[in-house]
Amino acid sequence: xxxxxxxxxxxxxxxxxxxxxxxxxxxxxxxxxxxxxxxxxxxxxxxxxxxxxxxxxxxxxxxxxxxxxxxxxxxxxxxxxxxxxxxxxxxxxxxxxxxxxxxxxxxxxxxxxxxxxxxxxxxxxxxxxxxxxxxxxxxxxxxxxxxxxxxxxxxxxxxxxxxxxxxxxxxxxxxxxxxxxxxxxxxxxxxxxxxxxxxxxxxxxxxxxxxxxxxxxxxxxxxxxxxxxxxxxxxxxxxxxxxxxxxxxxxxxxxxxxxxxxxxxxxxxxxxxxxxxxxxxxxxxxxxxxxxxxxxxxxxxxxxxxxxxxxxxxxxxxxxxxxxxxxxxxxxxxxxxxxxxxxxxxxxxxxxxxxxxxxxxxxxxxxxxxxxxxxxxxxxxxxxxxxxxxxxxxxxxxxxxxxxxxxxxxxxxxxxxxxxxxxxxxxxxxxxxxxxxxxxxxxxxxxxxxxxxxxxxxxxxxxxx
Amino acid sequence: xxxxxxxxxxxxxxxxxxxxxxxxxxxxxxxxxxxxxxxxxxxxxxxxxxxxxxxxxxxxxxxxxxxxxxxxxxxxxxxxxxxxxxxxxxxxxxxxxxxxxxxxxxxxxxxxxxxxxxxxxxxxxxxxxxxxxxxxxxxxxxxxxxxxxxxxxxxxxxxxxxxxxxxxxxxxxxxxxxxxxxxxxxxxxxxxxxxxxxxxxxxxxxxxxxxxxxxxxxxxxxxxxxxxxxxxxxxxxxxxxxxxxxxxxxxxxxxxxxxxxxxxxxxxxxxxxxxxxxxxxxxxxxxxxxxxxxxxxxxxxxxxxxxxxxxxxxxxxxxxxxxxxxxxxxxxxxxxxxxxxxxxxxxxxxxxxxxxxxxxxxxxxxxxxxxxxxxxxxxxxxxxxxxxxxxxxxxxxxxxxxxxxxxxxxxxxxxxxxxxxxxxxxxxxxxxxxxxxxxxxxxxxxxxxxxxxxxxxxxxxxxxx
Numbered sequence: 001x002x003x004x005x006x007x008x009x010x011x012x013x014x015x016x017x018x019x020x021x022x023x024x025x026x027x028x029x030x031x032x033x034x035x036x037x038x039x040x041x042x043x044x045x046x047x048x049x050x051x052x053x054x055x056x057x058x059x060x061x062x063x064x065x066x067x068x069x070x071x072x073x074x075x076x077x078x079x080x081x082x083x084x085x086x087x088x089x090x091x092x093x094x095x096x097x098x099x100x101x102x103x104x105x106x107x108x109x110x111x112x113x114x115x116x117x118x119x120x121x122x123x124x125x126x127x128x129x130x131x132x133x134x135x136x137x138x139x140x141x142x143x144x145x146x147x148x149x150x151x152x153x154x155x156x157x158x159x160x161x162x163x164x165x166x167x168x169x170x171x172x173x174x175x176x177x178x179x180x181x182x183x184x185x186x187x188x189x190x191x192x193x194x195x196x197x198x199x200x201x202x203x204x205x206x207x208x209x210x211x212x213x214x215x216x217x218x219x220x221x222x223x224x225x226x227x228x229x230x231x232x233x234x235x236x237x238x239x240x241x242x243x244x245x246x247x248x249x250x251x252x253x254x255x256x257x258x259x260x261x262x263x264x265x266x267x268x269x270x271x272x273x274x275x276x277x278x279x280x281x282x283x284x285x286x287x288x289x290x291x292x293x294x295x296x297x298x299x300x301x302x303x304x305x306x307x308x309x310x311x312x313x314x315x316x317x318x319x320x321x322x323x324x325x326x327x328x329x330x331x332x333x334x335x336x337x338x339x340x341x342x343x344x345x346x347x348x349x350x351x352x353x354x355x356x357x358x359x360x361x362x363x364x365x366x367x368x369x370x371x372x373x374x375x376x377x378x379x380x381x382x383x384x385x386x387x388x389x390x391x392x393x394x395x396x397x398x399x400x401x402x403x404x405x406x407x408x409x410x411x412x413x414x415x416x417x418x419x420x421x422x423x424x425x426x427x428x429x430x431x432x433x434x435x436x437x438x439x440x441x442x443x444x445x446x447x448x449x450x451x452x453x454x455x456x457x458x459x460x461x462x463x464x465x
Numbered sequence: 466x467x468x469x470x471x472x473x474x475x476x477x478x479x480x481x482x483x484x485x486x487x488x489x490x491x492x493x494x495x496x497x498x499x500x501x502x503x504x505x506x507x508x509x510x511x512x513x514x515x516x517x518x519x520x521x522x523x524x525x526x527x528x529x530x531x532x533x534x535x536x537x538x539x540x541x542x543x544x545x546x547x548x549x550x551x552x553x554x555x556x557x558x559x560x561x562x563x564x565x566x567x568x569x570x571x572x573x574x575x576x577x578x579x580x581x582x583x584x585x586x587x588x589x590x591x592x593x594x595x596x597x598x599x600x601x602x603x604x605x606x607x608x609x610x611x612x613x614x615x616x617x618x619x620x621x622x623x624x625x626x627x628x629x630x631x632x633x634x635x636x637x638x639x640x641x642x643x644x645x646x647x648x649x650x651x652x653x654x655x656x657x658x659x660x661x662x663x664x665x666x667x668x669x670x671x672x673x674x675x676x677x678x679x680x681x682x683x684x685x686x687x688x689x690x691x692x693x694x695x696x697x698x699x700x701x702x703x704x705x706x707x708x709x710x711x712x713x714x715x716x717x718x719x720x721x722x723x724x725x726x727x728x729x730x731x732x733x734x735x736x737x738x739x740x741x742x743x744x745x746x747x748x749x750x751x752x753x754x755x756x757x758x759x760x761x762x763x764x765x766x767x768x769x770x771x772x773x774x775x776x777x778x779x780x781x782x783x784x785x786x787x788x789x790x791x792x793x794x795x796x797x798x799x800x801x802x803x804x805x806x807x808x809x810x811x812x813x814x815x816x817x818x819x820x821x822x823x824x825x826x827x828x829x830x831x832x833x834x835x836x837x838x839x840x841x842x843x844x845x846x847x848x849x850x851x852x853x854x855x856x857x858x859x860x861x862x863x864x865x866x867x868x869x870x871x872x873x874x875x876x877x878x879x880x881x882x883x884x885x886x887x888x889x890x891x892x893x894x895x896x897x898x899x900x901x902x903x904x905x906x907x908x909x910x911x912x913x914x915x916x917x918x919x920x921x922x923x924x925x926x927x928x929x930x
Contacts, residue, residue, distance in 0.1 A: 060699035064692060068554040070535045089533040162717035191676070198678045199685060201666040203704075204712040211656070211702035213663045220664060220692075224685070227529060234525035237676035239668075247669040252627035 012190075012241035014263040018150065019189045021267045022143045022176045027135040027454070030142055034271045035454060038138050038145075040424055041106055043450040044278055045099055045116040046078070047431030050464055051354060052101025053079040054436065057212035061097045061219055065090040075125040076463035083465075088125035089226045092174075095121035097219035100166070102354060104431060106276045107285075108145075110262075111152030111169060112160050114218075115276060118170030119144035122222040123177045126229075127459040132181055134456035140180040142273055147193070148173020149272035153262035154243060158255035167202030167217035168253065172242075174225025175232075182233050194238025196228035197249050278413035280427070281346070282354040283336040286319035288411045289382075289392020290339060291346045297396055297406035298347065305348045305370070307398050313339055314379035314393040316386040323376065332357050340371035343394075353430040390414075421451070437464050477655075477706035479728040483615065484654045486732045487608045487641045492600040492919070495607055499736045500919060503603050503610075505889055506571055508915040509743055510564055510581040511543070512896030515929055516819060517566025518544040519901065522677035526562045526684055530555040540590040541928035548930075553590035554691045557639075560586035562684035565631070567819060569896060572750075573610075573741045574852075575727075576617030576634060577625050579683075580741060583635030584609035587687040588642045591694075592924040597646055599921035605645040607738055612658070613638020614737035618727035619708060623720035632667030632682035633718065637707075639690025640697075647698050659703025661693035662714050743878035745892065746811070747819040748801040751784035753876045754847075754857020755804060756811045762861055762871035763812065770813045770835070772863050778804055779844035779858040781851040788841065797822050805836035808859075818895040855879075886916070902929050 027035075052058060062082060071084050075091035078098060085091075099105060100117040108115050119141055127137045152169030159165060175196035179189045202221070206213030232238060242248045243263060250258040281291050290313040297303065322337070329338030336342065336357055344367040346352045361367055382391045393407040410416040419427070425447050432443050442464070449456065492500075517523060527547060536549050540556035543563060550556075564570055565582040573580050584606055592602045617634030624630060640661035644654045667686070671678030697703060707713045708728060715723040746756050755778040762768065787802070794803030801807065801822055809832040811817045826832055847856045858872040875881040884892070890912055897908050907929070914921065 057701050060696045060701035063699045064695050067695060068534070068552040068691075070533075087533040162712055194671070194676065195678060195681055198668045198670060198681065199666045201664045203663045203707070203714065203717050205663060205704040205707055205710045206659070208710060208712065209702075209705050211659065211704050213660060213704060216660055216663065216696070216701070216703075220689070226533075227685075230529050230532060231525045231681070234528045236522050236525035236681070237674075238681075239670040239676050239678060240674050242668070242670055245670045245673055247627055247673065249668065252668050 012244065014260060015193065015241055015243045016190065017264040018147060018267065019186065019193055022147055022180060023184065023186060023189050025139055025143055025180070027139040030139060031271070034142060034273050035138055037273050038141050039450050039453050040278070040419070040421070041116050041273065041276060042120055042141065042453065043424060043428055043447065044106060045120040046446065046450070046462060047428040048102060048105045048117070049078045049095055049099035049121070050435035050437055051104065051431040052098045052435070055098070055101040055215065057215040058094065058098045058101065060212070061215065062094045065094050073129065075128045076460070078463055080463040080465035088129040089223050091125035091128070092122040092222035092226055093219045095125065096222035097215035100215055100218040102431070102434070104279050104282060104354060106278055108149045108152070108272055108276045110275060111149040112165055113149055113152040113169050114166045115145045115148050115170065115173065115272065117218045118166060118174055118221045118225070119148060119177055122174040122226055123181065124459055124462060126178050126181050126226065130181060131458050133458060134453040136181060137459055138454060140177045142271065143180045144173040144177025145272040145276070146267070147176035149275070150262050151243065151249070154258055154260060155249065155254050156257055156259050158257045159253055162203060162255065163253060164202035164204060164214070164217045167221040168200040168249070170218065170221040171196045171200050171225045171228070174222055175228040178226050178229035179232065182229060184229070184232060188232045188235070190240050191236065191238035192229040192232035194240060194242040195232060195236065196225050197242030198239060199224045199228065200249060200253065275415055277411065277415060278419045278424070280411070280413040280419060280423070281342070281352040282357060283342040283352050284323065285390070286315070286322050287339055287342040289390050289408055290315060290343060290394055291352055292408045292412050293392045293394040293406045294343055294396070295346055295350065296408060297394060297404060300406065301404060303396070303398065307400070308347060308370070309397045309399050310373040311343055312395040313343065313374060313376050314382060314395065315376055316383040317378060318386060320376055320378060329362070332359065332362065335362060338371070339376050340374035341367065343374050344370035353427065354434045355430045477709065479725060480658065480706055480708045481655065482729040482732065483612060484658055485651065487612055487645060488649065488651060488654050490604055490608055490645070492604040495604060496736070499607060499738050500603055502738050503606050504915050504918050505743075505884070505886070506581050506738065506741060507585055507606065507918065508889060508893055508912065509571060510585040511911065511915070511927060512893040513567060513570045513582070514543045514560055514564035514586070515900035515902055516569065516896040517563045517900070520563070520566040520680065522680040523559065523563045523566065525677070526680065527559045530559050538594065539596075540593045541925070543928055545928035545930035553594040554688050556590035556593070557587040557687035557691055558684045560590065561687035562680035565680055565683040567896070567899070569744050569747060569819060571741045571743055573614045573617070573737055575740060576614040577630055578614055578617040578634055579631045580610045580613050580635070580638065580737065582683045583631060583639055583686045583690070584613060584642055587639040587691055588646065589924055589927060591643050591646050591691065595646060596923050598923060599918040601646060602924055603919060605642045607736065608645045609638040609642025610737040610741070611732070612641035614740070615727050616708065616714070619723055619725060620714065620719050621722055621724050623722045624718055627668060627720065628718060629667035629669060629679070629682045632686040633665040633714070635683065635686040636665050636690045636693070637661045639687055640693040643691050643694035644697065647694060649694070649697060653697045653700070655705050656701065656703035657694040657697035659705060659707040660697060660701065661690050662707030663704060664689045664693065665714060665718065740880055742876065742880060743884045743889070745876070745878040745884060745888070746807070746817040747822060748807040748817050749788065750855070751780070751787050752804055752807040754855050754873055755780060755808060755859055756817055757873045757877050758857045758859040758871045759808055759861070760811055760815065761873060762859060762869060765871065766869060768861070768863065772865070773812060773835070774862045774864050775838040776808055777860040778808065778839060778841050779847060779860065780841055781848040782843060783851060785841055785843060794827070797824065797827065800827060803836070804841050805839035806832065808839050809835035818892065819899045820895045
C-alpha cells in the first residue's frame with residue numbers, strides 16, 4: 001500500500017529537493033544582497049522582541065519556561081531582566097512569543113506569513129547553544145525563511161482561512177534552519193521536516209475573543225521545530241512526504257487547494273528573504289498606502305501639519321471595511337486602526353512609529369481636530385489592483401486653497417521599496433524605547449554588531465535587561 | 466463581529482458545560498466502578514510504558530529531554546535506567562511516547578482513541594510534582610479520559626481519516642486533567658482547553674513509511690497539554706470556544722462532519738473510563754474475535770493443540786483485507802498480523818501474550834504446521850455487524866473427525882467482557898518481562914499498590930530500572 005500511495009503523490013520528490021537544497025546551502029553561495037537583507041530582518045526582529053517582552057502572554061510563557069525548563073544553559077532570554085540562561089528550546093519558546101506582540105514584524109506577502117518571529121528566535125537560541133558563528137547563523141536563517149515561506153505558500157489561502165500560517169509553515173522552517181545548524185544529513189533533514197510537519201498547529205479561533213494564542217503559536221512553532229530537528233539528530237524517523245503525502249499537511253490542512261510548485265520552484269534564485277516586507281508605520285497596514293502618499297506629498301510640497309485644511313484618502317474596499325470598525329479610536333490600539341488619527345499623527349510627527357501612539361496623543365486636540373478633516377473614499381482603480389498592489393492616493397486641500405494629490409504604488413518597506421538602514425535603525429530605537437530599554441550606548445553597539453554579523457564568532461549577548 | 470460569530474455557534478455553551486463538569490468533579494462523587502476501572506487502566510498503562518521503554522523513538526525523545534529539560538525535579542521517567550528526575554513536562558513527554566509502542570494500550574471505541582497513553586503519563590508526572598495523592602490523581606484521570614474521548618468523538622470519523630485522534634483529542638484531555646490537579650478556576654480551565662485545542666496536531670502520514678511519529682504524537686500531546694494547563698494558571702488566555710467556534714477544531718480539523726452532542730451529553734452518567742477496552746491478546750485486534758472463539762471452544766470441549774486438524778475463521782471483510790497484507794508472517798511484527806500463526810500460538814499456549822511472539826516461535830515447525838491448516842472465510846452476518854460488534858466464529862475439525870464451532874459477540878477486554886484482575890496482573894507481568902524488567906517482587910508490590918491507589922499519599926515510585 002505504502003508504495004502506491006507514495007507514487008501517486010510524486011514520491012516526495014519536491015520535499016526531497018527542498019531538503020537537499022536546505023542541506024547544501026553554504027554561506028559562501030548566498031548572494032550578497034540576501035545576506036544583507038537577512039541582517040536587516042534580524043535587527044528588525046530584535047527590536048520587535050524587545051518591544052513585546054512585557055506582554056502578559058509572554059510573561060506567562062516565561063514563567064512556564066522557568067518551571068519546566070533548566071535555569072542554566074547557553075541560550076539567552078532576550079528579556080535579560082529574567083536574569084537567566086536556559087536551553088535553546090525554552091529560550092526560543094519565550095523569545096518567539098515576545099517578537100509577535102507589537103505587530104511590527106516582517107511579512108512575506110505570498111505566503112501571508114511573518115517568518116522573522118519563528119525563524120530568528122529558534123536559530124539564535126540554537127546558535128548560542130552550539131556556539132555557531134555569524135556566517136552559520138545567517139545561512140541557517142536563509143534556509144529557515146525559504147522552507148517556512150514555501151510551506152506557507154504551498155498550503156495557501158484556504159489553509160490561511162483557518163490556520164495561522166506563521167506557525168504551521170513556521171514550524172517546518174524552524175526544523176530546517178535548526179537542522180542546518182546541526183549539520184543534518186539528508187535522512188535527518190527529511191525526518192526533521194516530517195516530524196515538524198506532523199506537529200503543525202495554530203487556529204485563528206483566538207481572534208474571536210482576543211485571547212493570547214498568537215504568541216503561543218509562534219513560541220510553540222519554535223519549540224516544536226527545535227524538537228523535530230534534535231530528535232532527528234538522534235535518528236527518530238519522520239514521515240518523508242509530510243507536505244504532499246496522502247495523509248500529509250496538504251491533504252489534511254490545505255482544505256482543498258494547495259500550490260505544490262511553490263515547494264521547489266526557483267530554489268536558490270527566488271529568495272524568501274528578499275520577498276519579505278518590513279513594516280514601517282506602527283499603524284494598521286491598511287493605513288500605510290495613505291500615510292506614505294501623504295508624507296510624500298508633504299515632503300514634495302514642503303507642507304507642514306498646520307498648512308493642511310483637509311485630506312481625502314482614496315483607497316480599496318477592504319481598507320474601508322477594516323478601518324470602519326474602530327470608531328473614533330478611543331484606545332491606543334484602536335487609534336492605530338483609525339485612518340484620520342493615523343494621518344494626523346503622520347502629518348504632525350513626519351512618521352507614525354510605535355512611540356507616537358500614546359495616551360497623550362489620544363488627548364491632543366490638534367490631532368483630533370486634524371482627524372475630523374480626513375475622509376476615506378472608495379477608489380475603483382486602486383481596488384482593482386488589490387491585494388497584488390497596496391496602492392494609495394491622497395487629495396489634500398491646503399489652507400491656501402490649493403489642491404494637490406499624490407499616489408504611491410508600493411508600501412514603504414515592501415521589497416520594491418526597502419527601508420534604508422537609517423530608517424531601520426530609527427525603527428529599532430523606537431522599539432527598544434517602547435520595550436522599556438534605555439541603554440542607548442548598548443543599542444548602538446547592537447546595531448553596529450548586526451551590520452557586521454557575518455564577522456561575529458558567536459551570537460551571545462542578545463539579551464537586554 | 467466576535468459576538469455574532471460566537472452566537473451563531475452556540476456561544477461555547479457545550480464546551481463551557483464540559484469545563485464546568487471537569488472543575489466540579491470530586492473523587493467522592495465518582496462511582497465506585499469508575500474508580501476501580503481507572504486503577505485497572507492505570508496498571509495496564511504502567512505495563513505498556515515499561516514494555517515500550519527501549520524503542521528507538523523513545524530513546525531519541527529521552528535524549529532530547531535530557532538535552533533540553535532539567536535533570537533534577539520531582540517527576541520520574543518510568544524508565545528508571547535513565548537514573549534521572551525531571552520536570553513534569555519532560556517526564557510526561559518521554560513516558561507518553563513509551564506507552565504507545567507495543568500496541569497493547571487501551572482503546573475507547575466510540576472516539577477511536579487510546580486515552581491511557583496520553584492521560585496517565587501527564588497526570589502522573591504532574592501529580593508527582595505537586596505531591597497530589599491517589600484520590601486526586603484518580604479524579605484527574607477520570608476528567609482527562611472524559612474530555613479527551615468526548616473531543617475525539619466530537620471530531621469523529623472524517624477527522625480520524627487524517628488525524629491521530631489519540632493526540633488531537635488527547636492534548637485537550639491532558640489539559641483538563643492537569644488543570645483539575647492544579648485546581649483551576651473556570652476561566653483558567655476554559656483557557657487551558659482553548660490553548661490545548663489550538664495546538665492539536667498529529668497526522669497519519671507516518672504510517673506510509675513506518676516512521677516514528679506515533680510516539681511523537683502521544684508524547685507531545687502530553688507535553689502540550691501540560692503547557693496549556695500551566696500557562697493558563699499564569700493567566701494566559703485561550704480561546705473560549707475552541708471546539709465549536711467558527712475557526713475552532715471542528716471547522717478546521719473536522720473535515721465536514723462533527724458530533725457536537727458528544728461534547729456534553731450524559732456527563733457524569735456515561736463515563737469514558739467504563740467505555741474503554743483492554744487489549745488482551747498481543748496480536749492485531751482483527752484476529753481477536755477468532756482467538757477468543759477458538760480458546761472458548763477448546764476450553765468447552767477440552768481440546769488440546771494436537772487434537773485440532775483444521776480451523777476455519779469466519780470473519781468480516783476488513784479483517785481479511787488487513788490480515789492479508791502480512792504474508793506468512795516472517796517477522797515478529799508481521800506474525801501478529803497473520804491469522805493462522807496467531808491461532809496456532811493461542812492454541813498451543815492457551816494465550817497470545819506479548820512474550821509468546823518470539824523469534825523462536827517463528828521457527829517452531831509445530832506452529833507453522835498448524836498455521837497452514839487455518840483458513841479465513843468471509844461471513845456476511847458478521848460483516849453486517851462490524852464495527853459496532855467485532856464478532857467471530859471458528860469452525861474446527863478435530864483429528865477425530867468431529868466438527869464443532871463457536872462464536873463470540875464481544876472481545877475479551879471489551880467493556881461488556883472486562884478482564885479479571887488476575888488476567889490483568891498476568892498481562893502486566895508479561896509486559897514487564899518484555900520490557901526487560903525482572904524484579905518480580907517489585908512488580909507484585911506495584912500491582913498491589915495500584916489496587917490500593919486511592920489510599921496512597923503520593924504517586925512517587927513509578928520508575929523501574
